[in-house]
Amino acid sequence: MSPRIARTVALSAVAAVLLSGCAPEAGSSADEPTTVTFRLWDETVAESYEQSFDAFEEEHPDIDVQVNVVGWEDYWTDLRTDVADQTMDDLFWVNNSYYGAYADAGSLVNIDETLGEAAKDAWEPSVVDQFTRDETLWGVPQLYDAGIAVYYNTELLEAAGLTPEDLEDLTWSPDPEDDTYTAAAKALTLDSSGRAAGAEGFDAGAVSQYGTNLAYDLQAIMLPFIGSNGGQFQDGEDFAFADDEKTVEAISYLVSKIRSDHVAPDPADTNEDGDFSRDAFIDGKMAMFQSGIYNLKNVQDGADFDWGVSMIPSGPAGRVSVTNGVVVAGNAASEKQDAIADVLEWLGSEEGAAPLGESGTAVPGVTDAQSTFFDYWENEGVDVEPFFDVVGDTTIPAPTGPDFAKAFDEYDPILRSIFTGDVTVEDGLRQAQDAANTALAG
Numbered sequence: 001m002s003p004r005i006a007r008t009v010a011l012s013a014v015a016a017v018l019l020s021g022c023a024p025e026a027g028s029s030a031d032e033p034t035t036v037t038f039r040l041w042d043e044t045v046a047e048s049y050e051q052s053f054d055a056f057e058e059e060h061p062d063i064d065v066q067v068n069v070v071g072w073e074d075y076w077t078d079l080r081t082d083v084a085d086q087t088m089d090d091l092f093w094v095n096n097s098y099y100g101a102y103a104d105a106g107s108l109v110n111i112d113e114t115l116g117e118a119a120k121d122a123w124e125p126s127v128v129d130q131f132t133r134d135e136t137l138w139g140v141p142q143l144y145d146a147g148i149a150v151y152y153n154t155e156l157l158e159a160a161g162l163t164p165e166d167l168e169d170l171t172w173s174p175d176p177e178d179d180t181y182t183a184a185a186k187a188l189t190l191d192s193s194g195r196a197a198g199a200e201g202f203d204a205g206a207v208s209q210y211g212t213n214l215a216y217d218l219q220a221i222m223l224p225f226i227g228s229n230g231g232q233f234q235d236g237e238d239f240a241f242a243d244d245e246k247t248v249e250a251i252s253y254l255v256s257k258i259r260s261d262h263v264a265p266d267p268a269d270t271n272e273d274g275d276f277s278r279d280a281f282i283d284g285k286m287a288m289f290q291s292g293i294y295n296l297k298n299v300q301d302g303a304d305f306d307w308g309v310s311m312i313p314s315g316p317a318g319r320v321s322v323t324n325g326v327v328v329a330g331n332a333a334s335e336k337q338d339a340i341a342d343v344l345e346w347l348g349s350e351e352g353a354a355p356l357g358e359s360g361t362a363v364p365g366v367t368d369a370q371s372t373f374f375d376y377w378e379n380e381g382v383d384v385e386p387f388f389d390v391v392g393d394t395t396i397p398a399p400t401g402p403d404f405a406k407a408f409d410e411y412d413p414i415l416r417s418i419f420t421g422d423v424t425v426e427d428g429l430r431q432a433q434d435a436a437n438t439a440l441a442g
Helices: 013-018 043-059 072-085 099-104 111-115 117-122 125-130 154-159 164-168 181-187 218-228 245-259 276-282 293-302 337-347 350-358 371-379 385-389 404-420 425-441
Strands: 005-008 034-040 063-070 091-095 140-144 149-153 207-209 288-291 307-310 325-330
Touching (some): 063 072, 091 099, 099 404, 111 117, 140 350, 149 154, 154 164, 218 245, 218 288, 276 293, 325 337
Antiparallel strands (some): 140 325
């Protein structure tokens, strides 16, 4: 384990020690460097940050940056608690869905004031737009997720008589006559006796290889299918998925592929483990894995078979993906504002952001550093263009709003129950939407 990186699972006595340099504690004595703490949820990217901060500390010997990794499953709960208790790190990752509440509450450093309004010209415009609220930018872009694509296992495709080129032509549709995706997913789904899904004698209770990873996964699965059917998840900051016929169609399609056609894992597994499908793909037990750039390194490091990346299937409204980003925000309650500004400026520079791309872990939010990502994967012989080609003139927005967290807490268990079959799609979406919008109004 890197000496700079601390892994935090939950607040405890150990975590309290790790966070001892956090806001609003006063700075270090004159003969010791100021410790600035930086929280994120991705351990792989944290290793790249270590390289970046090594270079930063050479130029700023008076500042020591401590990286704290908090797993995604605890991240947002801990963030809410720690900001309220004023025990939050000096710097921290935040995404588009959650930053609004902290910006409105005055918990985030104003980037325009701290680094100047011209600083944003060096950063990915789509990420800048996502994190601009009330004409103010509230974080320095770190990651640009581009769009969603499909990882494939070449050997499993060949065994089913399919090619990567076949995947490029797949279409999904609520109308079976226009739907070619289902046939491919069935051909790629096998039971323990080698029978394909839909074939006589296929045992849905003994699946040994799944065709795809359809699941309750908002970013990688639900939003692209909703968008490619012409539907919407939100109308502004209100939730509208139950009111939109096209959204209901898209979710119904997903649930039917999982529960009736058995081409994807049981929601009892994927609901509880967000990495279940990724791990199944890496283990060679899944043929198509629809996901984002954020899993590229995981697949490269874990897969021992030939694999590649293809475009997502086209829907009735074409190929429509969500695109997202991550910024580093400054803790406005910290007493280390000068040091925070120095670190933010570094992370917004080409030199500071380049290690994120050089390792292939992420597309830097600093545009001049993005070539490092493309160079890495070109050298590895992996075509990453599908992640970018899908982000065209039409995208579906990522969830947003200052009260998103409240709404999510209400709709999340209901949407999970739709996929497990405990409630019908129509009833579940209506219950979830009503609960979410009531939370917004309350």
